[in-house]
Amino acid sequence: MSPKSKPQVKKVVLAYSGGLDTSVIVPWLKENYGCEVICFCADIGQGEEVEEARLKALRTGATKAFAVDLREEFVRDFVYPMLRSGAL
Numbered sequence: 001m002s003p004k005s006k007p008q009v010k011k012v013v014l015a016y017s018g019g020l021d022t023s024v025i026v027p028w029l030k031e032n033y034g035c036e037v038i039c040f041c042a043d044i045g046q047g048e049e050v051e052e053a054r055l056k057a058l059r060t061g062a063t064k065a066f067a068v069d070l071r072e073e074f075v076r077d078f079v080y081p082m083l084r085s086g087a088l
Contacts, residue, residue, distance in 0.1 A: 009035040016041050016065065018053030026060040039065040044074040 012029055016022045016039035026037050039057035043050040050067045057065035 006033060009033040011036045011038065013038045013040055014062075016053060016057045016062070018049065018056050023056060023060045026057065026062050030061055037062045041065070041067040043067055043069045043071060045071050 009029075012033070012035050014022060014025065014029070014037055016026075018041070022039075026039065029035060029037050039054070039062040041050050041053045041057070054065045054067040
């Protein structure tokens with residue numbers, strides 16, 4: 001692949017936060033790669049801002065946006081082990 005050629009990308013799944021960087025990259029990916037952009041937001045206890053981020057992803061051009069409640073998994077797989085380890 002030459003330095004100027006772009007790979008053929010049909011679909012991108014983007015870990016989306018709703019911040020400036022991920023909001024800008026959605027239309028950039030579509031413009032530069034002509035690909036479908038699907039955004040994924042993980043709810044690990046942030047509250048209402050996760051749904052706001054999902055809606056913002058759609059407004060910035062994502063074809064689909066998912067907000068998945070991962071609070072239980074986050075606590076089970078990360079918080080409890082951290083507490084058991086005696087981390088401060």
